[in-house]
Amino acid sequence: MDDTEGVILENRPVCGNYYQCRIKLTKPMGRVAPGQFVMVKVPSSEIFLRRPFSIYESGKQGITILYRAVGKGTSTLACASRRERVMLLGPLGHGFKVQPGYTPVLVAGGIGVAGLHLLWKQLKSRAAMFYGCSTKEEVSLLGEIAGWKPNISTLDGSVGFAGNVIELLSRHLERIDGPPHIYACGPEPMYASLKLLLAETRIPCQVLVEERMACGLGLCFGCVKKTIDENEPYKRACIEGPVFDLWQLSL
Numbered sequence: 262m263d264d265t266e267g268v269i270l271e272n273r274p275v276c277g278n279y280y281q282c283r284i285k286l287t288k289p290m291g292r293v294a295p296g297q298f299v300m301v302k303v304p305s306s307e308i309f310l311r312r313p314f315s316i317y318e319s320g321k322q323g324i325t326i327l328y329r330a331v332g333k334g335t336s337t338l339a340c341a342s343r344r345e346r347v348m349l350l351g352p353l354g355h356g357f358k359v360q361p362g363y364t365p366v367l368v369a370g371g372i373g374v375a376g377l378h379l380l381w382k383q384l385k386s387r388a389a390m391f392y393g394c395s396t397k398e399e400v401s402l403l404g405e406i407a408g409w410k411p412n413i414s415t416l417d418g419s420v421g422f423a424g425n426v427i428e429l430l431s432r433h434l435e436r437i438d439g440p441p442h443i444y445a446c447g448p449e450p451m452y453a454s455l456k457l458l459l460a461e462t463r464i465p466c467q468v469l470v471e472e473r474m475a476c477g478l479g480l481c482f483g484c485v486k487k488t489i490d491e492n493e494p495y496k497r498a499c500i501e502g503p504v505f506d507l508w509q510l511s512l
């Protein structure tokens with residue numbers, strides 16, 4: 262893992278305050294596992310700390326991130342134009358580990374789709390896929406993958422199931438062929454609901470946590486998650502994660 266210079270090829274709005282940024286790198290990033298992330302130095306001298314983003318797409322030429330403008334860093338990034346230079350550290354962290362012998366079930370909430378996109382591409386039609394967002398506009402965050410037939414929920418009921426993605430999942434879970442293994446990316450309340458839903462069956466489940474991060478390198482301990490490990494309860498999302506076993510987390 263190195264600090265790599267990149268040039269923005271495209272930084273386009275997808276819908277609402279969501280953007281997709283394609284970055285050409287001066288040297289290849291190497292093998293990227295689904296769920297790994299990069300720390301991006303936003304092109305502004307006022308923003309010192311890098312921001313973490315899941316690697317949405319990765320290739321020989323560079324990477325793509327999909328992000329939501331929520332604060333100073335992401336809003337500044339949203340204003341960055343083509344040909345601007347950015348520095349990226351990555352790929353970082355431990356990504357999803359596909360478990361053979363199970364039917365993969367992918368569950369994304371909102372911008373969580375960014376953390377699962379590479380896994381979806383890898384698994385294609387082998388996976389059952391559930392995506393929940395607020396409105397029909399946000400369905401465009403899914404992008405296009407051939408043969409991909411996601412089950413969709415919207416909070417306002419404008420597309421698919423009316424409700425949240427865990428309610429949607431609960432209606433399909435028993436009908437999934439083969440023993441399921443869940444891979445999820447979304448906000449923490451989604452993981453709490455998932456844990457409740459799976460409490461009896463204890464279906465195996467990996468989740469990507471989007472903790473706030475300062476260094477991304479294991480040095481500041483700003484990103485720790487509490488786990489049930491009695492010997493070492495606090496784990497760093499940037500080093501031991503960002504993907505954790507749901508049943509190991511104290512939510």
Ligand SMILES: Cc1cc2nc3c(=O)[nH]c(=O)nc-3n(C[C@H](O)[C@H](O)[C@H](O)COP(=O)(O)OP(=O)(O)OC[C@H]3O[C@@H](n4cnc5c(N)ncnc54)[C@H](O)[C@@H]3O)c2cc1C
Pocket residue numbers: 298312313314315316326327328329330331332333334335336372375376470471472473474498503
């Ligand atoms: C491993 C990892 C992968 C991530 N991948 C993506 C991604 O692919 N796309 C994406 O849009 N975002 C992703 N995030 C979250 C993203 O890093 C934050 O949204 C971003 O750092 C916010 O920076 P800011 O300066 O715009 O916001 P700030 O000004 O720092 O904060 C603005 C608001 O957002 C809240 N906030 C900031 N960071 C987080 C966070 N991590 N989780 C929840 N709330 C937060 C703050 O509490 C505040 O209310 C990821 C985070 C991690 C740790």
Ligand code: FES
Pocket residue numbers: 473474475476477478479480481482483484485497498499500
């Ligand atoms: S962000 Fe510094 S230790 Fe994880």
